Amino acid sequence: MDMEKCRSGNYFEDFRVGMKIRHATPRTLTEGDRSLYIGLTGSRAALCTAETNARDLGMERRPLEDLLVFNTAFGKTVPDISLNAVANLGYAEVRFLAHVYPGDTLAVESEVIGLKENTSGKSGVVYVRSMARNQHGREVLSWVRWVMVHKRDHGAACAEAVVPATQAVVPSAWMRRDDYTARVREITAMTGFADLWDDYAVGERIEHPGAMTINDSDHSIATRLYQNTARAHFDGHAMAAGGGRRLVYGGHIISVCRALSYDGLENALSILAINGGSHVNPTYAGDTIACATQVIEKLDLGQGHLGGLRLRMIGVKNVSAASIAFPAPGESRTAHPSSVVLDLDYTIAIPRR
Amino acid sequence: MDMEKCRSGNYFEDFRVGMKIRHATPRTLTEGDRSLYIGLTGSRAALCTAETNARDLGMERRPLEDLLVFNTAFGKTVPDISLNAVANLGYAEVRFLAHVYPGDTLAVESEVIGLKENTSGKSGVVYVRSMARNQHGREVLSWVRWVMVHKRDHGAACAEAVVPATQAVVPSAWMRRDDYTARVREITAMTGFADLWDDYAVGERIEHPGAMTINDSDHSIATRLYQNTARAHFDGHAMAAGGGRRLVYGGHIISVCRALSYDGLENALSILAINGGSHVNPTYAGDTIACATQVIEKLDLGQGHLGGLRLRMIGVKNVSAASIAFPAPGESRTAHPSSVVLDLDYTIAIPRR
Amino acid sequence: MDMEKCRSGNYFEDFRVGMKIRHATPRTLTEGDRSLYIGLTGSRAALCTAETNARDLGMERRPLEDLLVFNTAFGKTVPDISLNAVANLGYAEVRFLAHVYPGDTLAVESEVIGLKENTSGKSGVVYVRSMARNQHGREVLSWVRWVMVHKRDHGAACAEAVVPATQAVVPSAWMRRDDYTARVREITAMTGFADLWDDYAVGERIEHPGAMTINDSDHSIATRLYQNTARAHFDGHAMAAGGGRRLVYGGHIISVCRALSYDGLENALSILAINGGSHVNPTYAGDTIACATQVIEKLDLGQGHLGGLRLRMIGVKNVSAASIAFPAPGESRTAHPSSVVLDLDYTIAIPRR
Incomplete structure (x- = not known):
């Protein structure tokens, strides 16, 4: 043998x-993967949700x-x-x-x-x-x-x-900026929300109203779709033998929080960078995820129609988004309570007025 | 803030x-959404299941x-x-x-x-x-x-x-009728069942033989696919705090019952109208859904090859379809027992001989 | 009535x-069905995973x-x-x-x-x-x-x-052999693994390192996707009335085991035949599946660039792949312990040096 x-x-x-x-x-x-992604996360990103949205925003197709x-x-x-x-x-x-x-x-x-x-x-x-x-x-x-x-x-x-x-933060000079034309401002007609780059303030807190309970099949299907083979997400028998349970893949939590954060960030076009992040505590099936966002920095991308927002998104389990406290800049991340599952620092592109 | x-x-x-x-x-x-719809509901509608079916029925593509x-x-x-x-x-x-x-x-x-x-x-x-x-x-x-x-x-x-x-019932004059040619009669060669409009009688009862247990991920994925954000379907933590559980979205129950009702209504082409309906009792994950249909009315759509059937479909949980009693016309719907989850009045298009 | x-x-x-x-x-x-298949099983078959793989292997499209x-x-x-x-x-x-x-x-x-x-x-x-x-x-x-x-x-x-x-074994003369050109050898550049037909020996045992816990929605969605209506997989109420639970469809177990067996058989191109198989014991949601493969026979398909491997794949639940014992040829299959859920004899096509 x-x-x-x-x-x-x-x-x-x-x-x-x-x-x-x-x-x-x-x-x-393929479009099949997109459908599954929407079904697993509830994503509603305007640019990706309809071909007509993408074209009306000046693009050939929806990414x-x-x-x-x-x-x-x-x-x-x-x-x-x-x-x-x-x-x-x-x-x-x-x-x-x-x-x-x-x-x-x-x-x-x-x-x-x-x-x-x-x-x-x-x-x-x-x-x-x-x-x-x-x-x-x-x-x-x-x-x-x-x-x-x-x-x-x-x-x-x-x-x-x-x-x-x-880099502690991805420099704005590293970010792509030529994907979009001035037509991106038309996103407000699609989302029905008026707030653009100009309407967000550094320090502003956004409590996203939704919450989502994670089911075993949700995260299993997502993680398999990504052909991610990490055993901790799939082998319930081995995890139980170690006194534990299957862990929800951290990338699924990021996706769920990003989808929940649509409400309050409706006019975000796409993610430009993730500056850093930590999966502070594990998530298991049955946990309910909520999140809130704090605006950390406003980036001038050198384009009249487009700006960047650096955001801190904190995801929690089994408590409300209202309970989320944003640590002061410089405060240690280890101070997070046990309800925090995600602390993500990322930057989005959003139209300017 | x-x-x-x-x-x-x-x-x-x-x-x-x-x-x-x-x-x-x-x-x-997209086709990705269709695949997920089939995977989540078990839909077998002939017109939608194969491109060859749609073309053989006289259409360019499958809707x-x-x-x-x-x-x-x-x-x-x-x-x-x-x-x-x-x-x-x-x-x-x-x-x-x-x-x-x-x-x-x-x-x-x-x-x-x-x-x-x-x-x-x-x-x-x-x-x-x-x-x-x-x-x-x-x-x-x-x-x-x-x-x-x-x-x-x-x-x-x-x-x-x-x-x-x-309108208590969508008038047949409001229904579209020009989507289909006489080739729709060829559906019997696809489904292997001979019964067409002519073979159904008002008052006839059809007990659909299947039954389907609803899993948490089934209804969660379906409801997210529809980008429906109603919290009662997603936020298990809040529902538990109120002494309850996540509710299965009623539209998912309609889809499941419609899919189960394929057996006995194999040659239905499409839904023309929903006249009314009520979600009589809530459905939770773990419940097993069964259903039965009663023919309420036969509609002459003014076309030799096509007729309408007005149907009453009653869905139940955790009991057999045999237990379903169709109330007499005019009897109050509130008389339904606690096992009834859906009482739907809808109209389908089906070929005539 | x-x-x-x-x-x-x-x-x-x-x-x-x-x-x-x-x-x-x-x-x-459609591609939607493929996405769902990957999401439900974790399939990573190289030929099917990327259009570029298929083209680099000499085919027009990925099957x-x-x-x-x-x-x-x-x-x-x-x-x-x-x-x-x-x-x-x-x-x-x-x-x-x-x-x-x-x-x-x-x-x-x-x-x-x-x-x-x-x-x-x-x-x-x-x-x-x-x-x-x-x-x-x-x-x-x-x-x-x-x-x-x-x-x-x-x-x-x-x-x-x-x-x-x-036939106890599908004769190699019955197998298709003209789908592939000599370019299939390039699969090693995609998978990063060097082992081809020449590197497998009769009697060799391959313990696949992964394991996968089956969720209720995983097998339900898969079985509905196949429009398979067998009640034992769907009707939890009837199964409970009979003292049982919903059974996982055996075809889903084959798919999961085949996906797990990617590790160790990375360069398999496709399945040529299933010679026989039995679902030795039932699988239920919550069971964790692992598997191992034994090489039974090496087939010369009469083509310089392609060979066949006849494999015996044994799937188990809630024990490790290391525990799998391959019965000697001729030994009764009924001797399998209760942990065995699948004993499949099948033949794959794989490039030769």
Whole structure:
């Protein structure tokens, strides 16, 4: 009997700084994936909801939802990067570089940009920069993430630590800005809401009125749709053996919160960047998610018809959005109460008057 | 902190007779939505199940399922009309005016046609007529519904009551009839069943043999697919706080019953009208739905190859279809036992010999 | 009241050897069905996951997943063949004769090829050969299955037993072999795995690392997507009345196991045949499925770039894949422990060096 074909992912000592990984396999996204994304998250983004909306906003077709693209691209990296992860520690510099349309194929590659063994000698942190390109080779999404990964052999010698520098906030100069024409202002006729970039104030708090209970099939179907194979989301038997339950994939929580945040941010066009985020506490099936947003910064993108809003979105479980407290800038994130499941810092494009 | 962006829907005193509301936002339906609709309801309508069926029946393409269109259009009205509803009281004059095809975009508008404050002064009934049009401006679906809506301010003064007259039954003269050619008779070769309009008798009872247990994800995914944001279907935490559970969206129950009723009505082509209906008791996840149909009336649509059947479909939970008793005409609907969840009066088009 | 329209499927005495049944109705499969199939099973088959993969492998388009086609075609036969089944006893000679693409329509017919009354006089075994054709009349899938079916009338006289001979293993001469060019070897660049036909050895065991907990909505949505109406999968109320629970459709378990078996069989192109299989024990929602594969035979398909692997895939519930014991050839299948849910013997096409 030959066990060699039971692949078990990379362990900490398998990574080298500079190593490049082409993730298996490319994935074509379609209108079918969009329908499922809407069914699983309740997304109502105007630009993506109707062909007529996209055309009236000056585009040829409606693009796919930003986070459908993000979650699909992310899922591709799991078998190589995080199958043996102890924990997903963070991400940064998530840049949405071009729209993705039904029929487009995403191919994803990663480069190891940092490695740092833990003092325990049992695990280490792997930093990777990943890039998704479409079938024309155009860069559509890039991001950095870092993950704590088990060592296979605790005695394995490891190279000296390399910890890459990342931007705390994606600089506005890095953001794409030429996707939209002045016609984007017509979005208010579609959404029925008048508030544009000019109407948001730094420090303003938006309590999104909806809330959504997560069902087991919701997150399972979503995570499979992204072909994400992380066992913690699927193997209820193993999780129970460890005294736990299946974890809801964090990317699904981001999607649900983003969909809930439509109310109050109706005229957002798309996500330009995710500056950082943490999944503060786990979510399980049966938990009800609510969220609130604080405006952190208003970005002048150098275009008369378009501005950026940097937002802090906090997602909670089983409490109301009204209970969400936004920590003061600089306050430690670890101070979050146990009801907080997501603390996301991201930037959207929105028309200006 | 500015809370103005936490929109909370319209309250009774926000409505005026004659007020027109353009609902956000238009929605393009696709083959992906159809697949999900089949997966969530088990629909087997012959005209919609295969391109070859549609062409063999004399059409260019297969249209989308009627109730996928209805539920999508209905969902669009929720944020403006029924977000603060105490109860959905009824609907009437639901007219299916044209087929909708994958790629079509629905835009929905409503007009307030009646208002009646309750004597309590705490709420009132809002009557609206809604219309869905496709991207060419063609009317595809219209309906009237009335909803009991909370007042924001119990002291607010309200105008004199206006209660619109609606037809108890959609007149056959209002029904579209030119979608089909004589080739529709070929449906019997597809379904393998011979019974056409001529074979149904007024008073005849059809017990549909299937039954379907509703799962939490089934109705959640369906309701999100329709971008229906009514909280009672999604917010399990709030429902539990009120001593309850998430309610299954009534439109999902109609879809499930319609799908179960395929057996016994195999040669139905499409729904022409919903004359009225009530969701007699709530349905929760875990309930098993069964249904039976009684033929109420046979309609001569003035076409040799096509007739109409007015049907009464009663849906029950956790009992067999055999237990369904059809009340005599004129008997009060409130006499239904607690197992009844749906009492729907609707009209289908079906080929004649 | 006329109950004639409450059709209840065929009973044993309704079948005759040589009888042909055209199943209702044809079904068009689309990209929407594929998205749902991926979301429900986690399928990652390289050929089907990206248009670029298919083109790079020398094909014009990506075909639909083999088991999506199988389950859809199988579902069509249920109302006529197995609605009154006591048990699905087995299947054989399942041949995948041509790829099916989004937009193709499957039409399914069956012929009764055998009948054998049970000595009890209460039921009998019905043998049928079924065939799915696409809209061009091309045969895409054929299979034999046998089912134990109730008699309606225990006293009904039945013809003499006819038991058809079937092949224990689909002969390699029956398998299609001209779908692929030498470009299929490029699959290793997509999957990142080097193992091809040459690298598998008869007797080799592959333990697939994943595991998947089945949710109620997962299997319900899948089974409805296939328009399979077998009551045991849907009617929780009736199952509970009989002291049981809804059964997960066996075809869903095959799909889940096949998807899990991607890891270790990354370069499989498609299924050529299912030689036989049995659903050894039932699966219920909440069960966690794992599986392992043993290489049974290596087939020379007479083509330099393509070989066949005959595989035995055993699926288990709530135990690890490591616990799976492959019985020696010839050992009775009834010896399986209660954790085994699937024992499938099938043949795949895979590139050679």
